[in-house]
Amino acid sequence: MGVDYSLYGGADSLAEGRSPRRTFPNNAAILPLLPPKDPSEFLWIHTEEPHRSRRLEIMKKHPEVTKLMGYEPLTKYMVLLVVSLQFFIGIVWLANVKWNSWMFVATAYFIGGTANHNLFLAIHEITHNLAFPKVWQNKTLAILANLPIGIPYAAAFKKYHIEHHKFLGQDGIDTDLPTNIELILLNNVFGKVFFATFQILFYALRPTFVRVQTLTEWHILNLFIVLTADYLLYISFGPKVLIYFIMSSFFAGSLHPCAGHFIAEHYLWDGQDQETYSYYGKWNWLAYNVGYHNEHHDFPSIPWTRLPKLRQLAPEYYDALPAHPSWPMVIFNFIRDPEVGISARAKRRCYEGLLSD
Structure with missing residues (x-):
């Protein structure tokens, strides 16, 4: 069978490793409520991100946690279901509905926005190689999940997101900041x-300004397949299906309940x-349990179905x-x-030598 990459947190090869320990975290108990920080500046911290230390502690105290790791076969069926639903709505259900009507917009918000947000998080799950044991299988499924989103991004998302895990809060590396x-x-x-309102645009455009990626064959394949699908939909059904897909993606990352995550x-x-x-x-029921976010960062090799068990x-x-x-x-x-705004994020200085490109 070969190497099961679902056990390695999203790595594309075994040569990849985690960032080296820089400082030892403070193991004190949770602090009481503190005065708000200066809202005009980010919170600069000098300790290691907390997830690595907590992961090591849990693995030492509960070694059976490794039994929760590994891919989830259900994921591929969920992706096929939601992708099929979006194509059915765009091609069949809305066939006789004007794109600027209230029914079209309401469908794009309530159904399309929820469905495409589900696909965003499916791609997030697949990025960690948690749908199949092999890397190429996961990347292929991610491109399939990308189709109803309308804009190719799955291949680029993977590298940015794995860096977000390995370099949480690192200024100039973590493009979530x-x-x-x-x-x-x-x-x-x-x-x-x-x-x-425009969260999705910030998350889509910000990485290209902060840290440009080197194109790979998977980036090119992702672009080719999604844009080809867009073109075939356009020549076969006109612009309305694409309008539905793009509108759904916009709502999925806007003032939508799921977008609160x-x-x-x-x-x-x-x-x-x-x-x-x-x-x-x-809301976790529609979002691959992404709400279990401390748990996910602690153990990115545990799939969505088993995060509650963690x-x-x-x-x-976790309860504290x-x-x-x-x-x-x-x-x-x-x-x-x-007291909470754009600056309410923790940042770390970027240390030279952490990245090779």
Whole structure:
């Protein structure tokens, strides 16, 4: 059978490794509520990201955690189901509906936005090689999941996201972090409304300004397959199917309940320096349990179906961590709270030699 890459957190080869330990984290208990930090600046910290240390502690205390690792066969069926649903809605259900009608827009928001957000998170899951044991199988499925999104991005997302795990908070490497220009322009109520409304554009465009990737054959294949599918849909059914796909993708990363997870995962709250937050509510049912985000960063080789079991296995590590009760409320609180804004992120200095390109 060969190497099962679902056990390696998304690595494309066994030559890849984790970033070296830089400092030892403070093992003190969770701090009490602290005064808010200066909202005009990021929180610069000098400790190691917390997930590696917690992973090692849990593996030492609960060695049976390794039994939760490995790919989830259900994922490929979920992807096929949602991709088929989106093509059915775009080609059949909306065939006689005008693209600028309220029914079309409502369908794109409530059904399409939820479905495409599900596909965003399917690609996130597949990025960690958690749908199949082989890398090429996962990358192929990611391209399939990319089709109803309308814009090719799955291949580029993989490298950026694995860097986000390995270099959490590293300035200039982790492209999940807002840039300084975003802090200058958007760190106010109107700016946060704009950011929350157009989140998907920030996550799509920001990486290309922060850190350009070298094109690989998978980038080219991803571009070719998705753009070819777009062209075939256009010549066969006109622009409406593509409008539905793109509109669904926009809503999926805008003021949509599921989109609250973008802000919920790594923004700082209540004056704490806790970098990652989980959410355990029902929206996880539509989002590959991405709300179990501390658990996911601790063990990126555990698939979505078994993240709740990780929390049950090691409650002493997770139950004491503050977690979000609601994704929609995260968006609302992010916009209205003057103490939480674009700058509410923890950053680390980029050390030379961490990356080879």
